[in-house]
Amino acid sequence: SLTTPHQHPSNARPALASADAVSVEELRTPPDADGPVASFDLTAGTERLTLASGASVDAWAFGSVPGPELRVTEGDLVKVTLHNADIAEGVTIHWHGVDLPNGDDGVAGVTQNAVRPGDSFQYRFVAEDPGTYWYHTHQHSAEGVKRGLYGTLVVLPKSGIAEQVDLTLPVHTLGRRVLLGETDEGRTVRVEAGQSVRLRLLNTDQVPRRFRIAGTDFRVVAADARDLTAPTPVESAALRIPAGGRLDIAFTMPDTGVLVTTDASSSASLTLTAGEGAATPQVDPDAPDLDLLHYGRHAGTPAVPDGPLIESTMVLDRLPRFLSGIPREAYTVNGRVFPHIPSLDVREGDTVRLTVVNRGWETHPMHIHGHHVLVLSRNGVAATGSPLRLDTFDVQPGEVWEVLLSADNPGIWMDHCHNLDHAVEGMMMALRYE
Numbered sequence: 001s002l003t004t005p006h007q008h009p010s011n012a013r014p015a016l017a018s019a020d021a022v023s024v025e026e027l028r029t030p031p032d033a034d035g036p037v038a039s040f041d042l043t044a045g046t047e048r049l050t051l052a053s054g055a056s057v058d059a060w061a062f063g064s065v066p067g068p069e070l071r072v073t074e075g076d077l078v079k080v081t082l083h084n085a086d087i088a089e090g091v092t093i094h095w096h097g098v099d100l101p102n103g104d105d106g107v108a109g110v111t112q113n114a115v116r117p118g119d120s121f122q123y124r125f126v127a128e129d130p131g132t133y134w135y136h137t138h139q140h141s142a143e144g145v146k147r148g149l150y151g152t153l154v155v156l157p158k159s160g161i162a163e164q165v166d167l168t169l170p171v172h173t174l175g176r177r178v179l180l181g182e183t184d185e186g187r188t189v190r191v192e193a194g195q196s197v198r199l200r201l202l203n204t205d206q207v208p209r210r211f212r213i214a215g216t217d218f219r220v221v222a223a224d225a226r227d228l229t230a231p232t233p234v235e236s237a238a239l240r241i242p243a244g245g246r247l248d249i250a251f252t253m254p255d256t257g258v259l260v261t262t263d264a265s266s267s268a269s270l271t272l273t274a275g276e277g278a279a280t281p282q283v284d285p286d287a288p289d290l291d292l293l294h295y296g297r298h299a300g301t302p303a304v305p306d307g308p309l310i311e312s313t314m315v316l317d318r319l320p321r322f323l324s325g326i327p328r329e330a331y332t333v334n335g336r337v338f339p340h341i342p343s344l345d346v347r348e349g350d351t352v353r354l355t356v357v358n359r360g361w362e363t364h365p366m367h368i369h370g371h372h373v374l375v376l377s378r379n380g381v382a383a384t385g386s387p388l389r390l391d392t393f394d395v396q397p398g399e400v401w402e403v404l405l406s407a408d409n410p411g412i413w414m415d416h417c418h419n420l421d422h423a424v425e426g427m428m429m430a431l432r433y434e
């Protein structure tokens with residue numbers, strides 16, 4: 001069978017790392033710091049959970065599903081000790097969207113071995129960029145994430161955030177139920193009228209999800225943990241978030257109610273209410289998707305760094321693969337499947353203009369580890385809104401995206417489709433430099 005970083009045998013050595021001249025240990029954050037330290041322990045194990053609806057699910061969990069939210073402050077040295085109680089397949093933690101040094105990226109088979117039952121591993125990184133992130137296993141990740149090995153990470157700015165109410169809402173399909181935050185049912189939270197509210201919306205599923213907000217206009221203040229410049233008010237729009245992506249929105253609580261739903265479920269919802277008897281607003285099911293490439297005000301063209309410009313193209317498709325003469329479908333990059341896709345080898349300081357073409361019939365949410373890319377254009381149309389620096393972007397059937405990557409974080413980084421079933425079937429490659 002194909003061995004990929006998503007299906008790594010837990011007893012093998014990290015092959016790519018050991019073949020490299022720079023050891024992965026050299027790309028780790030030292031355990032000691034002068035400044036503040038935020039320490040956590042997470043234990044992964046099998047659990048039988050009872051959801052709010054009464055449904056029970058056999059899950060793999062970091063104690064709960066989602067795992068505990070880790071809230072830290074910009075500048076903290078974050079130390080997370082992962083323990084594996086009884087996940088026979090092994091566990092790691094990947095810090096999705098955190099541009100940390102490579103050694104703590106949590107990719108089994110690349111930056112570390114999977115943590116076996118009874119073992120542990122300490123992750124360390126300095127929380128440099130405020131925003132909304134998530135964490136998940138990167139060993140058998142399609143199965144592990146779907147079964148519940150994920151949680152959210154919030155890095156608060158040193159100066160605090162402007163909003164008085166701050167809620168995190170990951171949408172996740174767990175077995176036959178859909179969780180919005182911790183619950184598969186409607187949840188109501190009391191908020192005083194006039195208070196400012198931030199909602200952190202995350203999609204931890206395999207396919208795009210739409211969030212709909214009713215009862216207030218709002219601004220999209222951040223995408224993938226990067227603030228948008230001069231976000232303008234949105235009256236009515238659906239927020240389509242790629243698998244793995246995050247959007248933060250902000251608004252002032254009206255004196256009635258605000259309703260948050262997703263297209264993943266009609267039962268999991270969040271209602272914010274300013275008082276007893278406040279009317280529940282109606283969701284507009286016809287509201288169009290907000291196009292982030294043309295949202296907000298452009299603050300001038302972001303500077304393209306000096307230095308060598310490398311051109312690279314990734315053509316995404318689905319092609320037959322022949323295994324012992326029996327064809328089955330594979331998800332390909334440039335006609336090949338991982339690990340047979342040549343890595344993109346660059347040098348530190350290079351700028352890479354990456355063109356991603358989707359020739360298939362399914363959406364591919366491309367995720368780049370360790371970097372945010374600046375979106376230049378889609379289908380030849382330049383992005384005109386607030387500059388978008390994303391770690392996950394949806395390339396829909398027929399689309400062509402052009403993004404710019406600054407090679408400023410050496411290591412071996414996986415780039416892959418975050419529909420994790422597609423990643424397992426080959427849609428994954430490495431970016432590498434020392």
Ligand code: C2O
Pocket residue numbers: 094096136138244367369414416418
């Ligand atoms: Cu969120 Cu390689 O993963």
Ligand code: CU
Pocket residue numbers: 331362363364365417418419422423427
């Ligand atoms: Cu895909």
